Amino acid sequence: MEKSFMSNEELKNTAFMARLDIKDDKEKEKYLKDLNNMMAYIEVLQEPDISNLKPTTHVTKLRNVWRDDIVKPCPQEVREQILIAAPDKEGSFFKVKKVIEAQ
Amino acid sequence: METINLTIEEMQKEFAKGALTSVEAVKNCYKRIDAVNPKVKSFLQIRKEKALKAAAESDAKIKAKTGGALEGVPIAIKDNFMIKGEIMSSASKxxxxxxxxxxxxxxxxxxKAGAVFLGRTNMDEFAMGGSTENSAYAKTANPWDLERIPGGSSGGSASAVGSRMAPCALGSDTGGSIRQPAGFCGVVGYKPSYGLISRYGICALASSFDQVGTFSHTVKGTAKIVxxxxxxxxxxxxxEPNDYIDYTDGLDNASLKNIVIGVPKQLNEYETDAAIADAYKDALERIKKQGAxxxxxxxxxxxxxxxxxxxxxxxxVSAxxxxxxxxxxxxxxxxGIxxxxxxxxxxxxxxxxxxxxxILFGTYVLGAKNYYRCYxxxxxxxxxLINQIEEAYKQCDMIFTPASLQMPVKFGESLREESDIFIMAANLAGLPGITVPCAFSPKNAPIGVHFLAKRLDDANLFKAAAAYEKVAGFDNSKLPM
Structure with missing residues (x-):
């Protein structure tokens, strides 16, 4: 199987998926170098025989966590605290840029 | 009264006798912070006024004998824990x-238990790192050698306790972030079994590994906080849906007799600094002498x-x-446009x-095309790995290794990647681990050893560590700086 490799194009796609801006070519080169070094980790993990093993998703014994179905309203004070932290707001809403753009 | 060398237990004894007040203890912490923090840079922010007010309230409760389990005890808090109304930056811009x-x-x-928060401590940004150099705000130094790293990511908390600016501290541990810096700074550092302590209100790093844990100078003090x-x-x-458990129970008489200690064969496969290898060998001898x-x-x-x-x-992380x-x-x-x-x-x-x-590497390994081969x-x-550790636990009660295979490096240098794999395995498998200081290197730097127990066997982990601590021969009265 082909080894994992981060190409220029792949980095661009990955950065878009992560919604992470890459500043300039210098930063891009640094990412490519470091990330391709990290690809060695993926190769190492192809070594062992794990054909009979299931992936670990939890280290706890899976169990249901039950609680009574009681609505606990968010105290006004907490609402206010949360809105204080908003970079931009209008009334009791977070304000964001237009989501749907004209193509 | 001189208090900076007191353990939590000793401090509480003095409180109860009326020989010491919480206000006095807290003031002494700030005095030490004023003297030491400009060099070590453990704290990003202190909260003197609030702490002294809380300490005065604690003193009233202690006097009225209505105090909580940690009434009046000063504690430093890593910068990724939320305290209502106060800044939590996770050392990030x-x-x-x-x-x-x-x-x-x-x-x-x-x-509720009456602990008094001294301030927030430095860390690697969002706890990503093992040296605290990745903080966006400050470079924390190792109090035992100011040119070297304190370890990380909880390097601020570890160095604050190691330099006696605080008797104890909270940290978080995702891949050794408490137990590695604890070894580097000469304190007891503990990460619980996955699920033992709630992470609500803590800035997440990797949720299937993250746990809250502690720093202090003794195993009993650790157990008290836990x-x-x-x-x-x-x-x-x-x-875990546990009710109250008193982890200090049985620690005073704890013994290593008939405990089976597992030493991983794999320790021989990695380079270990000579001072650590010597200290570890000595620690094993001491454990053996106790009947393990x-x-x-x-x-x-x-x-x-x-x-x-x-x-x-x-x-x-990417998620x-x-x-x-x-x-x-x-x-x-x-x-943004x-x-x-x-x-x-x-x-x-x-x-x-x-x-x-x-984030980029994480996004890559989760990408639809790469998911199966990577994540x-x-x-x-x-x-x-978990199966092999479980297999090992059929033959032994605890796994015992150095807390790090390498001594702290100078700023800008990196540790060998394998230096912390034996403590990192705890996070991958959800197991509890504790670093206990064991010796000083010839260059006067502390060295720690690490006990790893079965999941949810934290009480026995404390017992083994407490029994070892008694015979470790580590001079806890030695002060850096």
């Missing part, structure tokens, strides 16, 4: 002005630990950091390189 809207569960529990902060919390869905049985255990999958950790941690979108809180770039552009620029402008690199494969190899 993204959260520079973030004011916590509520208390973390452990903060709630500590407040008795307070552990226990059920429905707001962290993986939190030492056996060799074989866990070949240790060699996959660095790769496993990187792949799974980065995947979880967790996705919540930092600049919309609801944190930094929002003024340069569309919503997507605003997300991308907000992160790019406010996050450090290490964080961004991990899914890693989780299967993780099962292999």
């Amino acid at each position: 993204y959260l520079e002005n973030f004011i916590s809207p509520y208390d973390a569960d452990v903060i709630e529990k500590l407040k 008795s307070v902060i552990s226990g059920k919390d429905y707001r962290d869905p993986v939190c 049985k030492i056996i060799e255990v074989n866990i070949p999958a240790y060699k996959y630990v660095p790769a496993l950790y990187k792949v799974i941690m980065c995947a979880e 967790n950091i996705a919540t930092f979108d600049g919309i609801r809180y944190g930094y929002r770039s003024p340069n 569309s919503l997507n552009d605003e997300y991308a620029k907000s992160r790019a402008e406010s996050l450090g390189y290490e964080v961004k690199k991990r 899914h494969q890693a989780q299967r190899v993780r099962t292999l």
Whole structure:
């Protein structure tokens, strides 16, 4: 199987998926170098025989966590605290840029 | 009264006798902070006024004999725990002005028990790192050698306790972030079983590894804090539904007699600094002398630990950091021209390189094309490691290793990647681990050893560590600086 490799194009796609801006070519080169070094980790993990093993998703014994179905309203004070932290707001809403753009 | 050398237990004894007040103890901490913090830079912010007020309230409660389990005890808090109304930055520019809207569960529990918060301590940005050099704000030094790293990511908390600015501290541990710096700074550092302590209100790194833990100078002091902060919390869905457990129970008479201690065969495969190898050998002898049985255990999958950790941690990082979108809180770039552009620029402008690199690697290993070969494969190899550790636990009670195979390096240098794999395995398998200081190197730097127990066997872990601590021969009265 082909080894994992981060190409220029792949980095661009990955950065878009992560919604992470890459500043300039210098930063891009640094990412490519470091990330391709990290690809060695993926190769190492192809070594062992794990054909009979299931992936670990939890280290706890899976169990249901039950609680009574009681609505606990968010105290006004907490609402206010949360809105204080908003970079931009209008009334009791977070304000964001237009989501749907004209193509 | 001189208090900076007191353990939590000793301090509480003096409180109870009326020989010492919490206000006095807290003032002494700040005196020490004033003298030492400019050099060590453990604290990002102190909260003197609030702490002294809380200490005075504690003194009244102690006097009236209505105090909680940690009434009046000063404690330092890592900068990724939310304290209502106060800044929590996780040492990131993204959260520079973030004011916590509520208390973390452990903060709630500590407040109820009467602990007094001294201030927030430095860390690697979002706990990503092992040296505290990745902080966006300050470079914390090792109090025993100011040119060297304190370890990390909880390097601020470890160095604050190591330099006696605080008798104890909270930290978080995702891949050794408490137990490695504890060894480097000469203190006891503990990470519980996954699920023992609630993480509600703590800034997440990798959710299947993250745990809250502690720093202090004794195992008993550690157990005391853990008795307070552990226990059920429905707001962290993986939190075990335990009621109160007193982890200090039986520690005074704890013994290593007939305990079977496993020493991994794989220790021989990695380079270990001579001072650490000597100290570890000596520690093993002392344990043997107490009647423990030492056996060799074989866990070949240790060699996959660095790769496993990187792949799974980065995947979880990319998911967790996705919540930092600049919309609801944190930094929002003024340069965005569309919503997507605003997300991308907000992160790019406010996050450090290490964080961004991990996000990209994590996004890559979770990508539809790579998922099976990368993330899914890693989780299967993780099962292999867990199975081998479980197999080892059929023959032994605890696994015993050095806390790090390497002494702290100078700023700008890196530790060998294998230096912490034996403590990192605890996070991959959800196991409890504790670092106990064992010796000083010829250059006067502390060295720690590490006990790893079975999951939810934390009480026995404390007992073994407490029994060892009694015979470790570590001089706890020695002060750095």
